[in-house]
Amino acid sequence: MACFLVPGAEAVIVTAAAFLLKKYEQNKAQVKLGADSAAAETEAKPGFARKLFWLAELLWGGVLLLAFEHLWHGEVVPFFPFLTAATEGAAAVSEMLGEMASVGVLMAVLVTAVWGAMVAVSAAIEKRPAAEAAEVEA
Amino acid sequence: MTLLITVFAAAITTAVWYKKNDEKLLLGPLCFMFWGASIMWFVDAIFEYAELKADYFTPAVGDMINDAFLGLSVVALALTVWVVILLIKDPRGTVRARLKKQ
Numbered sequence: 346m347a348c349f350l351v352p353g354a355e356a357v358i359v360t361a362a363a364f365l366l367k368k369y370e371q372n373k374a375q376v377k378l379g380a381d382s383a384a385a386e387t388e389a390k391p392g393f394a395r396k397l398f399w400l401a402e403l404l405w406g407g408v409l410l411l412a413f414e415h416l417w418h419g420e421v422v423p424f425f426p427f428l429t430a431a432t433e434g435a436a437a438v439s440e441m442l443g444e445m446a447s448v449g450v451l452m453a454v455l456v457t458a459v460w461g462a463m464v465a466v467s468a469a470i471e472k473r474p475a476a477e478a479a480e481v482e483a
Numbered sequence: 484m485t486l487l488i489t490v491f492a493a494a495i496t497t498a499v500w501y502k503k504n505d506e507k508l509l510l511g512p513l514c515f516m517f518w519g520a521s522i523m524w525f526v527d528a529i530f531e532y533a534e535l536k537a538d539y540f541t542p543a544v545g546d547m548i549n550d551a552f553l554g555l556s557v558v559a560l561a562l563t564v565w566v567v568i569l570l571i572k573d574p575r576g577t578v579r580a581r582l583k584k585q
């Protein structure tokens with residue numbers, strides 16, 4: 346009914362955190378490298394902020410496509426109050442909130458868990474010795 | 484059906500991203516869009532399966548056609564969003580060059 350709103354809320358928080366972290370990493374790199382801002386930006390690129398943007402993209406992408414699906418099924422409308430359940434009485438609102446608390450929360454948790462696995466795997470790949478990487482490339 | 488179509492789109496996009504290895508194509512956001520939606524619809528499918536049990540795997544033909552139509556529409560929307568991002572960011576400078584030429 347409106348389950349995508351939970352990952353949507355997470356997406357807003359994660360995006361804000363990613364931008365803040367990106368700025369922090371750039372400032373840190375700038376202090377380390379002096380006034381050379383171009384070098385500082387290059388230095389800051391592979392940081393954790395970039396990986397946090399992966400989560401934001403996963404969440405925003407999913408939310409966009411799910412919002413379209415809800416529009417398709419008439420559960421969301423492009424005018425106030427936007428959620429069809431909101432006009433169908435207390436029982437419908439209660440059902441909607443229940444769905445958000447179960448399906449929506451699990452969606453957010455699973456996307457975050459998959460992202461966590463991605464971060465762990467990418468860290469392992471980054472640590473892979475150069476020789477092994479070259480072997481894989483060959 | 485929607486989940487299936489989105490998973491196929493996600494897998495194909497990821498394979499193309501890996502093969503091309505070209506950041507200027509901006510395939511990353513498209514992969515994330517499809518995978519994010521696939522995970523979310525997977526959760527939806529789990530809850531639906533818990534409710535319908537084995538009936539979940541034998542949908543009515545009408546429902547299947549509607550779901551397939553939705554799945555294809557979702558892929559079309561994601562591709563449109565990707566093309567818009569690509570044209571606005573214009574990482575190869577193609578749009579800028581074309582505009583300057585005119």
